[in-house]
Amino acid sequence: MTAVGRPLSVEGLSVAYGERRAVDRLSFAVGPGEIYGLLGSNGAGKSSTIKAVVGLVRPAGGRITVFGLDTATDPIRVKASTGYVPETSLLYEALTPREFLEFVASVRRLDPGTTTERVRAFASAFRLGGELDEPIVSLSNGTRQKVLLIAAFLHQPPLLVLDEPLNGLDPRSVRLVKEMLVRYVADGRRGVLFSTHTMEVAERLCHRVGILDRGVLRGEGTLEALRSRVAAGDATLEEIFLELTDEGDGVRAAVDSLEEP
Amino acid sequence: MGWREAARLSDLAFAELSLQAIYAFRQGNPVPPGPAHALAARARRRVLESKAIVSAVLAVLAGGAAFLVRAAPLASGVYGTPVRPGVFDTGVVTGLLSLDLAFLWWTGMQILPTFLASGVLPVLEPLPIDERTLRRTAALLYVRLFDLPALTVLVGTPLALGVALGPLVGLAVVPGALAAVAFALALSLLTGRFFVRRVQGSRGGGGRAIVRWAYLVLWLLPAFAVFAFVTAAPALFDLLALAGGDTGPLSAGRLLLVAFPVPLAVLPAIEATGPGGLGLGPAATVAVLGACAGYGGLAVGALAWVAGSVARVGHVPARATTAGPLANEPIRARRAAFAVLVKDLRIASRTPGYAFVILLPILDALAIGLYTYGSAPSPDEALGLALAAVATAALVATFFGPAFFAIEVFAYSYGRTLPVTDRSVLLGKVGLVVGMYLAAGGIVLGFTLARVFDPVLFAGFVLAELPAVVAAALFELGVLFWRARTKGLPITNLYSGAWAAAVVAVPGVVLAGLPLLAFRLLGAGHFSVGLEVMALVALAELAVVGPLALGRRER
Structure with missing residues (x-):
């Protein structure tokens, strides 16, 4: 499909699990050529937001569009233009990575020749060899994560949605993925939504970040914009995060409470 | 302690x-609403x-x-x-x-x-x-x-x-x-x-798949x-x-x-x-x-x-991985429904429960076929045995059809993020049920034809029942897909949803059985009339169930 417009727009998104509201009227957007980082503590609503974007969770309210296509009314075309890496490496464990990638390529209607070349190139980049023909159930977490990354990049989607994509990867692969993402958006049309707990990664990689706390967006913008918001010119993203989520004092108090009397 | x-x-x-x-949380199924x-x-x-x-x-x-x-x-x-x-x-x-x-x-x-x-x-x-x-x-x-x-x-x-x-x-x-x-x-x-x-x-690999299926046949004995x-x-x-x-x-x-x-x-x-x-x-x-x-x-x-x-x-880990060079094999992209079918077959080849479902009607047909061939029956007896065997294959294939829905529980979350329509998934699984029926029917008829050579008659019976098998599979799997979308409950094995599977399997078997019943009632003295009525009933069922199952909204 031709990617026109904003890669991702989330307007007033709410996600609820029974009585519990995990995301509350959240709005943000990922612009063309942008890596947008979604930051938050455990349970802040990052994964719920991402699951709503990729169609795993039905929103309780709000609207999500991908290049102008509404995820509620046009889910198949949205999924066709999205690549997704889930938070946990949940794959078809009884398949080998090669069989899994064949399935993904088939439902994405990819050309076999091009796909074969891409898989070969990605496998080489991630230093995967015989593992491609081992059952997924027997692979390490890091190797599974590499397989998921290959599946997400395979159709070169205009929007990548990555939930903690660096989990379990070795340092070389982490560096590789970061470089890949930077080059991926360099054409100025594609977008990446990226969730992470690692502030250093977000600080170096993301053009803008959104800080989620208990389902609500506490702050959003470039690092410079967030620094000016907390009135600290040299603050790290971690300090900004703790300030905006009112958790700085909580951390100190928690550490104090762990001290032996 | x-x-x-x-x-x-x-x-x-x-x-x-x-x-x-x-609930198959480890397979990625989201937590259903409600208190823990x-x-x-x-x-x-x-x-x-x-x-x-x-x-x-x-x-x-x-x-x-x-x-x-x-x-x-x-x-x-x-x-x-x-x-x-x-x-x-x-x-x-x-x-x-x-x-x-x-x-x-x-x-x-x-x-x-x-x-x-x-x-x-x-x-x-x-x-x-x-x-x-x-x-x-x-x-x-x-x-x-x-x-x-x-x-x-x-x-x-x-x-x-x-x-x-x-x-x-x-x-x-x-x-x-x-x-x-x-x-x-x-x-x-x-x-x-x-x-x-x-x-x-x-x-992975074709040769190893054959070995896996051979092991699974032994398991089914x-x-x-x-x-x-x-x-x-x-x-x-x-x-x-x-x-x-x-x-x-x-x-x-x-x-x-x-x-x-x-x-x-x-x-x-x-x-x-x-x-x-x-x-x-x-x-x-x-x-x-x-x-x-x-x-x-x-x-x-x-x-x-x-x-x-x-x-x-x-x-025990499944197997210690041994890294080696990348095999020089192409990635084979297929049509979506066929890719679903191939995926299910590959999963079944490493999952005894699903292998059982696929192999049972085929092995059943093989046993009946061998018995028919070995007992040297008269033409009338051979015909009766063959028709009973085909009927059994149809009923068994449709009875176990709902199990193929359960395969979707594997990587349920990830699968739902792919741009594959419910229709493709449904068609892939119905294709598997039909494949089982045709394989079982083919085996038993192959043995019977060696005794009584009347291919038109036998093929006519298999083909007359075919629309009913498709209708039954569409009905069963369609209901289960609808249920999964509305209630989010996956079926994983015998112990986790036998009741739900049985509830849809029984009407499915009735759908597959109605044309057989029509043949039984009308075909005794007039084989060709019985066959025609059977085909008409089967086609009528497909005409009703098909649009209902395949005409639903895409997910």
Whole structure:
């Protein structure tokens, strides 16, 4: 499909699990050529937001569009233009990575020749060899994560949605993925939504970040914009995060409470 | 920490196992809305319901055996030549114990993958629990997978035969029932370990797929115990009648007399009819008693092995990966529906429960086809057998069709993020059901045509039924997809949703059966008219069900 417009727009998104509201009227957007980082503590609503974007969770309210296509009314075309890496490496464990990638390529209607070349190139980049023909159930977490990354990049989607994509990867692969993402958006049309707990990664990689706390967006913008918001010119993203989520004092108090009397 | 602590831990682990079996969180299924305690309670209830279904089947088998031995004089006449009561009782109890063993083993093969995938034992390992308690916890947890069905065998079988032939006969069945349960537990674990190492952990590639399917065929043989017993019953009675005499120690009769579970079945027969009832000579009596003692020892050994091995099996990684060079093979992209079908076949080749579903109608057709060919029937008999076999293939394929929905539970979350439509998934799975039906029909007709060459007639019957098979599969899978979208409940195996699968399978089988019924009613004297009506009914069903199942909104 031709990617026109904003890669991702989330307007007033709410996600609820029974009585519990995990995301509350959240709005943000990922612009063309942008890596947008979604930051938050455990349970802040990052994964719920991402699951709503990729169609795993039905929103309780709000609207999500991908290049102008509404995820509620046009889910198949949205999924066709999205690549997704889930938070946990949940794959078809009884398949080998090669069989899994064949399935993904088939439902994405990819050309076999091009796909074969891409898989070969990605496998080489991630230093995967015989593992491609081992059952997924027997692979390490890091190797599974590499397989998921290959599946997400395979159709070169205009929007990548990555939930903690660096989990379990070795340092070389982490560096590789970061470089890949930077080059991926360099054409100025594609977008990446990226969730992470690692502030250093977000600080170096993301053009803008959104800080989620208990389902609500506490702050959003470039690092410079967030620094000016907390009135600290040299603050790290971690300090900004703790300030905006009112958790700085909580951390100190928690550490104090762990001290032996 | 002792057995009490192990029981407490196994209770916690079983609650987790039930949750995993029903909701498949580890396969990525999202948590359904509702309070956690209600979800846990529902999971336990559903597991209990499924165990109750398995137990009910075992109870029916015990009741059937009791009825047979009670009505021995009537039943023995069915086989043409009179059978002595002692021989008849031994044969029936042999059949019952074999079926108990086969059914429990089959149940074990169904649930072992879930048990291993749930990861409940690895979670316990890092906790400060001593190794002995951990082993006991694992053993108790494993036994709990079988508790109600095993209890049905241990109590129900002696009770049923005791009511039919007297309390002492019931008591005499207890050693056989105990041995059947012990062997079933051990065989389930043994095949489970084998499955983890050699099937689930098998690399990709066409040659290895053939080997995996061959292994899985072997695993399915217990499921043919009923068929084998019914088919072989007359021969069994004949052999048993001869076995009591003092023939050579390696004669077929003597070997049968010491083969499991015959000697354990001889005990209640002796109690019911006296030593003379079976005509056992002194040497045969010694052989039977020796074999009983041997099987008793083996059963104790099997239970001890199970108790010591469950914890190990629960931690075994599928296979240590060996990194090598990248194979120079292309990535084959297919049409979406066909890709779903291929994916399901590949998953089934490493998952016994699904392999069973695919192979059962095919092996059933193979058995009937071989019987038809081997028994050299008259043209009319061959026709009757072939049509019955095709009808069976249609009914079996549609009855087990809902199981293919359960494959979607694997990587459920990830699969839903791919741009594949419900229609493609549905068509892929219906294609699998139709493939099973055509393969089974083709096999049985191939054998029959070698005896009675009338390809137009046979092909006409297979093709007339085909739309009904498609309609039944579309109905069953369509309802399950709708249910999953609205209620989010996946079906993973025999123990986690047997009720839901049965609820849709029964109307599905009715859909597949209606054209067969129409043929039965109209085709007796007018074959071609019966065939035409059958085809019309089948097409009408497809015309109604097809648009309903395929015309729904895309997800």
